[in-house]
Amino acid sequence: MDLFHAVVLAILQGLTEFLPISSSAHLILVPELLGWPDQGLAFDVAVHVGTLLAVVLFLMPEIRRIVPAWLVGWGTRRWNADGQLGWLVILATIPVGLVGLLLGDWIELNLRSALVIAASTLVFGLLLGWADRGGDRNQRQMTSLGWKHTLLVGAAQALALIPGTSRSGITMTALLALGYTRTAAARFSFLMAVPAIALPGLLKTMELTQQAASADWYAIAVGVVVSATVAFLCMKVFMRFVERVGMLPFVIYRILLSLVIVGLMV
Template sequence: MDLYQAVVLAIIQGLTEFLPISSSAHLILVPELLGWQDQGLAFDVAVHVGTLIAVVAFLLPEITRIVPAWFAGWVNRQWSNDGQLGWLVILATIPVGIVGLLAGDWIEINLRSAMVIAASTLLFGLLLGWADRGGDKNHKPMTKLGWKDTLIVGSAQALALIPGTSRSGITMTALLALGYTRTAAARFSFLMAVPAIALPGLLKSAELAQSQATTNWTMLAVGVLVSAIVAFLCMQLFMRFVERVGMLPFVLYRIFLSLVIVGFML
């Protein structure tokens, strides 16, 4: 992998990780369509570290409230609203963690085909459009989120292990369908991304540490830096217009992408 490929893939990761269009689909498809060699585990870890840095930086005001409040609640077993939000993020992470441990390898081997990506891109894109159809009328703020809705959203997040689904897309879809505002849906989806990116990243890092592959540290540094900058800017722009514009542009893009994939397969 050369510098040009590293920059392109890092930009793709930064753009697609938090938009409802599936980063995994793009990272699988782009190298395949352009005839590039697989970027390797080390680079995958690097760009995910970059997006993790970006989302932590973007949510830093919330995180610096939630984490201390969650720990403080253990003193008398009473948690403030911020502490309870910490519990909800943990609860939302459990389903994807269980499914990942039990079926992650099977999904990796059997569901990384272009046909699966095309189908899931189209299906979950249409589902996003359906959930967002009444987005202008949705009124629930994130403070209304309880454990039942959180379990539903967390279970939806587990579907994101299927390439083409989009973790942010499926979680926003679930929240919109439950009546939450677009801003609340995006914000909680971003919060859920912190453990959802960090935990698999740790597992991949452990796997990488045991491998004998040669590491190109320059390419990894480029991956971290570029993906972090692009992801941070992407979240900023997304939050500015999502309440006004809605999800339709992303739904249309997903339909277009699925047709392009099918066209290349024919």
């Protein structure tokens, strides 16, 4: 794999995985528009491992509280607030896991088109703008999350299997619409990303081990390092940015991106 292609795709993955603009749309469209060869499954796994490492490092203070509290709770069958948050992250992952198992192959075969990406980019971008319209007035924090809201957000996350939707975008949209602050919406979306990235990554890794072709380990290493670095920096900047500015710039970007895609199709 060409090193320049590896760096560009890793940067794209790192930038778009946690911004509400859809990483899948960019990773599908950019190579196609530039005429680059398919990067292959091994590289896809590499950049997802990179973004997983980034979000775990970014959320390490929360993870250090949640995981021990969740494990300790099994001894008494009682969980404190951090342990309950662990259960909520698990609960939020169930819908996307079920939909992925039942419809993942069908989605992969039928919905990876430019028209679908353009439509979902536009529609879910407008929904993000609608949900964020009262973002400055939203007061709910993550401590307000219960199982009903969590299931709603988890169901929204399942829609991210449609290319162009954006996993982070649709989950933040759902949380904003339910009255959560932008910071709470972003942080819970990031927490949901840990299993949402790890589980498909594990399946892809298992699939990769069954392939006989040798991997380009240099490109893989570049993909992991670059995507992890870019994703970590992106999350830090995004948290400060969204608190001050909100989601409007991302809504505008999604509208423009959908128009560009349609323009290229005509």
